[in-house]
Amino acid sequence: MTMTTSASPAESDASGVSLYRALWRWHFFAGLLAIPFMLNLAMTGGLYLFKDEINDTFFAYRYQVEAAGSPLSPDRIVEIAASAVPGSVARSYKDPASATRNAIVTVSSKAGSTLVFVNPYDGDVLDTVVAADEFNQVVRSIHSLAYFGTFPNILTEIAGGFVMVLVATGIYLWWPRRQIGGVVTVRGNPSRRVFWRDMHAVTGAFAGLLIFFLAATGMFWSNTWGSNVQAWLTNKGLGYPAELWDNVPVSKKVTGDVAPNSGWSVEKAPVPMSGTISGEPIGLEKAVSIAKDLGMASGFDTAIPRTETGVYTASIFPDDLSKERTVHIDQYSGTPLVDMGYPLYPAPGKAVAWGVNVHMGQEWGRFNQMLMLATCLAIVFTCVTAVVMWWKRRPSGRLGVPPMPPSRSVYFGLWLITLVFAIAFPMSGIAIVAMIAFDQIVVRFVPPLKRAFA
Template sequence: MSTITAAGPAEDAASGVSLYRAIWRWHFFAGLLVIPFMLNLAVTGSLYLFKEEINNSVFGYRYIVQPAGQALPAEQVAEIAAAAVPGSTATSYKDPAGPERSAIVTVASDAGATLVFVNPYDGKVLDVVGSTDEFNYVVKRIHSLAFFGGTTNRLIEITGGFAMVLVVTGIYLWWPRRQTGGVVSVRGTPGRRVFWRDLHAVTGAFAGVLIFFLAITGMPWSGYWGANANAWLTEHGLGYPVQLWDDVPKSLKVTEDILPKSGWIIEKAPVPLSDIARAQSAKPIGLDKAVEIARRLGMAPGFDMAIPSDETGVYTASRFPDDLADERTIHIDQYSGKPLIDIGFNQYPFLGKMIEWGINVHQGQEWGRFNQSLMLATCLAIVLSCVTGVIMWWKRRPAGRLGVPPMPPKRSVYYGLWVITTIFAVAFPMSGLAIVAMIAFDQIVVRFVPVLKRVLA
């Protein structure tokens, strides 16, 4: 009996050490792989939070105008914009959000899409910039790494999953275990490793929930998970309300194909067709009338108006403001002026509303300056976590070796972790598969290749 009693605590202690080491090893590998990507997300995300402020200051010359009498009709502004880019046609018109704002027209030509900024009072062209060259668009594309291609965009999706793993494993490693420091306080001085360890742990512990929030609310934009999640929600009646499209003919285009900006829930919703029969006997109502109809239906200033590209197309007015309650999209028949689809935020299913709300908070738009400051603080916490993690590793790294945390004494502890990984892989396939590959490399390749085992020790 005494032998059994003595073995129990010893076995529990060994299991605790094994679990701690396994999670520490996971945390190390995940951080090692994604630190460069996390830094990119934090820096570009911080810039994008203040896109309006950047537009109003750095690029104020093309966004801000002096009111001077009656504004020109939308159709005339669109014609001026098209004339500024030879061989182009206007594809969308952005209604000025206020009396001191310019009108923005997107035109298409053989060279691609171009944004033309026009003073709505005197018709002066303020600037012409390629739609893919606009500053905030470039920042957003670098943020997602889509700027460098589809493959790199997948890396950001994997990074989002790893960020969640880092938060959960980091909280486990931070959790108080009878230590007197490193929980809410930082010990030592910058010359000691414990200072950087505590600063890393305390930063992660206090910002962990917000970092996790940013990671999971960023997933809807990811190439694989986001597209499949949107399709699954729509298929199960949890995305955009498909019944609104039951009585209207639909084109092969989706909302994001015709608008400069669309909400995540409806970006894959089909664009309806105008009454083709009327195309033989009626004339299009024109952009001016379409804008008038949108305003009459309650569209607040600042909405985008997609212009039909052929005889079956529709005028589509959309607005995605900071206040989600005002998010709205209206498809208008180009001959009769009849609203074919009119959908607002209040018509989204509950889950759709939650996703749109998460995206809004992610972008710092939900609670004004407080929201921006909160997300900026989270981005700075990510930068601090990355920097302190690297310094902490560098200080404990043995000469000539990577300094990977030791493998757990009891390898059986991985059985439970494999189950957790499998569940995670089902929820986030790209990230899950990357974690499976990471663990397989660690448990199979490293164990049986002496050189790697020595370098990674």
């Protein structure tokens, strides 16, 4: 992705020229590598913003029902769902979010996890879908490239770091240098390269902070950086209120293992164990009733214990962040062993939860959805204009890489910036170091490459 200007006043100063060209070159290489990933992230992310609307429009037959009397008990619904998938065992139950919503039971068998959609009034099985094949889950998996394995997912993480570099360098290249055109206005017409340059630069400048926000908050789901940050916050007691477990025996499992829809901040929180094994378990119906009495928001999931020491885990990650909550309930006594929600999170945990919620378009209703959709469209637009602009300026038979800076000393400061960035975002930092090393060592001393990259 390139962001160019006509001859700049900064070019009268040698150090200014060097810095400008170095950052332009970085911007180009980062964009060249990141554009395919940015397009995927923007298009699938924009689609996922409207997951509820998609469900209500295209999959209403399995999500919407007509209220008809008293609903069946959770235990009966789970029994119906398990019988719909022979040889399966129920793992979790999603209580209907309203009187016209279905119940969803996740069952597991040798074939894996399956979602069973059940009418809570008459027990009709509306649909069964392999969990990994559910439409919105597929979109989410393609979004992170986790659908294609670990390595592509790591590439997406690297691209996320590159996007932050693109925004930072792009703002520098756009920054007014006593010129008027191309700052907030667009010059020329579509037949001229300057038109595409200005469309790219102005759009990127005005949407830059939102694009940076999406890239930064998206890193929380990344394979290495996100996992390490989550582990660090957990170990320091900054992600969730660890003191709630002080007098509770815990298992080796974490909340994310049993409640996939729990909030990001509590995914690594340990799952407690039920106390003295005595008598019969209270059953799912009683556990759901206890969660409702505790004030859980409608539409929560309840994970069903898998062992004698397991617990019922009721969790919800709703649009209203203040209602995000996870409750672990003793399967014998019905006692809430751990009850935590957004209001109890430490400040860093709240900040991350807020960032995740805004990233997903959930925090301010329709406005948040439209704001994030506009940002996704801006990403697509900057990618398209970058490609068109590059195509118009590239020399025949060559890649058309921006020229190297006349003064190599400028790279000392840039290497320092790269080092700091690499510490903050290791995977992206390593990729940037490799990119610069290739440019400064391989390209410079291999004539065919030097010509191709000119």
